Amino acid sequence: EIVLTQSPGTLSLSPGERATLSCRASQSVSSNYLAWYQQKPGQAPRLLIYGASNRATGIPDRFSGSGSGTDFTLTISRLEPEDFAVYYCQQYGSSPPWTFGQGTRVEIK
């Protein structure tokens, strides 16, 4: 089972700043099948990025994903007020079990 470790646990930033979130896998993620989700309180997660770097439908271009193998990054170029939330990475490689990271909270500084 692939273990995903996200860092930092909490990121305190101001609107307009750049956010960089990390997700490290315990072994290589096949086909770079790594996704990022955003979750706000009381809501279901929303898919932001799939395949490590592809934005899902309707996701603003301030969100970008990069990385391969075991190291992946989600970047929010300029934080908008609605971007303050918890972000999870997930690997969905060729053969389940699929796993999630423990989450990174992006909070207003």
Place this chain on the structure above:
Amino acid sequence: QITLKESGPTLVKPTQTLTLTCTFSGFSLTTSGMSVGWIRQPPGKALEWLALVYWDDDKRYRPSLRTRLTITKDTSKNQVVLTMTNVDSVDTATYYCAQGRLGFAFDIWGQGTMVTVSS
């Protein structure tokens, strides 16, 4: 428009069996590459992947829960059912179902249903 909705009991007693139903619309689980998965989230904690059923009826489970989980699909009703036996207080969580497509992860989620395990 693709939608998914979870349904089931809000309160279950320890040792009982929990049955959750995911009713979906806007896609068919007979389409190649499609899947429906279950994910849960204990209060204040991270997401946990539980189980997945593919269009071809292939089924996968979280290894630590493999003996307690069963996932089935009814394509005529557009439903996926998850059963969990012998529940305990640690199974208290919001349970989500989500649509998966090969290569796309879980791109559409249900609203979730909160299940409390308590006597």
